Amino acid sequence: MANPLARFEITEAEIDRVVARFYERVREHAMLGPVFAVHVTDWPTHEDKVARFWKNAILRKPVYDGSPMQVHRAAGNVRPGMFSTWLAEFDKVLREELSPEQAEGWSALAHRIGMSLRQGVVERETLPGGIPKLK
Template identity: 85%
Template sequence: MADPLARFEVSEEEIDRVVARFYERVRAHSMLGPVFAVHVDDWPAHEAKVARFWKNAILRKPGYDGSPMQVHRAAGNVRPGMFSAWLAEFDKVLRAELDPAQAEGWSALAHRIGRSLRQGVVERETFAGGIPKLK
């Protein structure tokens, strides 16, 4: 039986699989790989934490403790264009690993979260039109 609080139907196992496949792609990605490599020492622990984030966001399951906004702001090496690349890779994994309805639902949620993170992390450092604020 589907969880009535879930945003769309997806299992915990599917979330774990998508997260694992996504980070396989991230590690090999020419732009994203080096950014993550600076911050992630323990990939299994990172993937487990991200999976807990998605289980909370999609299935409303407790277990995630963190603030993605604070983490991305503190990283210091997140730049314009990275969120678009992140979402493009994530969408590829969703389409490959899930049925179309699941992929569409998760993608819509990921894009909403991505817009929020982009605005809070990158766009707060720029003027309209993407002109950097020089401190």
């Protein structure tokens, strides 16, 4: 897998296109769709915010102000096992919409961020020492 911090060529329009295509799939996905539906009522605004996140992460444009970790931890219905499904669907969209170099670069970054978010959700669901919270 590519270095998740490596720069790669991509335009803002390509980022917008990938985000829009991904969320088209999410809305129809049997597992992910209902999770997002609980939280997202205005898809264009959500997609714009996520696209700004990626423009900040990839292009280093200071256009995003937020905390994905805080949002995912506070959601309450996001579970650690969902991240592998999210990333698999995201990777499919990347491969369909971008060049192999762009898809590989963005995928590496998404997997690194996904691992961090997953860890944040795991921490929310465990007690000290990794003991699962059963309630």
